[in-house]
Amino acid sequence: MTLLARYAPLLLLLGLWEASSRLGLVSTQMLPPFSDVAVAFAGLIGDGDLLANAVASLWRALLGFSGAVIVGTLLGAGMALSRTVRLAFNPVVQFFYPLPKSALIPLVLIWFGLGDASKVVLIFLGCLLPNILGTYNGITGIDQSLVWSARSLGAKRFAIIFGVMLPAAMPQILVGLRTAIAFAFLLMVTSELVIARDGLGYLIGRLGDSGVYPAMFAVIIAVTILGFAADRGFLMLTNFLLRWRE
C-alpha cells in the first residue's frame, strides 16, 4: 500500500502516456499507447524472447563486472598500500579516468570480434576504474589509529589487511561498486546496440529497425526495470554488509 502511494506519480505518468496517444495528441507511430506496449511485453515474455536475451545480456554484465571487482579491488588495495605499485599504475589510471569508456567499443571489436568476449572485456574495463578508485580512496582514508592499534595488539600484515583495512574501507568500496553496476548496464546496452547477435540491446535495435515500436518500448521498459532492480538489490546488500555501523 505504501509502495503504491510512493510510486503513484509513475502511474500518473503512465495514465498520461496512454491518454495522449489514445486521444491522438501524439501519433501512435511516435508513441504507441502504453496498453499496446504492455501487450507486447506479455508477448515477449510468452515466446521466451525477452528471457533468452536478458539472460545473454546479464551473463555478459555479470562476468565483466565480477572480473572488475576482483582485479579492481586488488589493484586499488595494491596502489593504496605500496608506493611502487601506485607510481607504476598511476599514469595508466590518469589516462583512462577521463576517457569516455564508450570510445573503447571499436577497440574491443577489433581485438575480440563479434562474440561475447568483446562485450565482457568492455564491461570489465568500464567497471575497473570505479572499483580501483573506491578501494584506493577507502584504504587511504582509513583512520590510521585503527591500523596502529591492531599492530600493537600483534596482528600480522595479512590479518591487518583483511581484518582491519578492508572492513574499514568497505563503505567507499561499495560506493565504487554501485557506480560500476551503472557502468556495466550502460556499456552492456551500448555494445549490444552496436553489434551483437543477442541480448537486450540487440533486441531493442532489431525491433526498432523493423518498426515494431510497441515491442521496442517494452524491451526498454524491461531494461529500466532490470537497472532499477539491480541498484535496489545492491543498496539492500550494502545495508546488510554495513549493518555493524552505528
Place this chain on the structure above:
Amino acid sequence: MTALSSGAAVPLARALTLRRARDIALQWAAAVLLLAAWEGASRAHLVHPFLLPPLDEVVARLVEEVTSGLFFVNAGLTLYRAVTGFAIAALIGVPVGIFIARGGIAKWFFDPLVSIGLPMPKISFLPVFMLWFGLFDLSKIVMVAFASIFTIVAAAEAGTAGVDKFLAWSARSLGARPAEIFFQIMLPAALPHILTGLQVALPIALITAVASEILMGGTGLGGAMLQSGRYADSVGVFAGIIETAAVGMLAVTAMTRARRRLLAWHAESDRA
C-alpha cells in the same frame, strides 16, 4: 627522514622536493616503459599489427589529423553535442533539484521518477530519440541531456536539503527577504554539492555523446572511430581513442578549474 629528525625547515623542504621529483620521474619511467613495450611488441611481431599497430604509426596519424584540422572538426562536433546537452540538463536539472528539496508535491512527484531514472541505462532510449528527433544533432543532444539530468537533479536536491537550517533562520531573523535568503544563503551553501553533481554528470555527457555517435554515425570522434572500425583501420581506432581521451581530459580539467573559481570563498579551497 634524516631531514625530519634534524628539525630544520629548509632541509625538510628540500627532502620533500627531492621525493616529489623522484615520484614524478618514476611515473614517467612507468609510462615510457609501457609505450616502449607497445612499440617493441608490434615491431617484433609479437602481436599482429592489425591488433596493435606500432606506436609511431598512431602518433603519425595523430599529427596528421591535428595538422589537417580533422581532429578539431571531430572534437568540436563531439564537444558541441556533449556540452549543449550537458548545459540543457544543468539549466533544467539544478532548478528542479532545488525545487524538489523544498518538499511538498514536487518531492512527491519527482522523487520516485528520479530514483528509477538514476540507475537505469539511459542509452537504451536512443532508438526512441532517433524516432522522435531524427538522425542528426538534435537527437544526440537530447540523448546527452536525458542521460546526465538525473545525476544533476539528485545532487541539487541532496545539496539544498542538506544546507544547515540555522543559516537560513539567522538570515530571516535579521530581516532578509526570501529572494535574498535563496540567492545569498541557500544557493552558495548548496553550491559545493551541486558542482559535485555537475562534475559527475560531465563525463556521463561525454560517454553518451561518443556512444550515440558510434551508434548513429554522423562524424564527431565516435563517428570517426566507427568509420575506422568498419574499414579495418586499427591505426585510426587507436588515434581516435587517444583523441577522445584528450578531449575528456580537457573537459574534466575545465570543470575542476571552474569549481576552484566558484568555490574560492569555501573552506575546501584552503586545503590545496
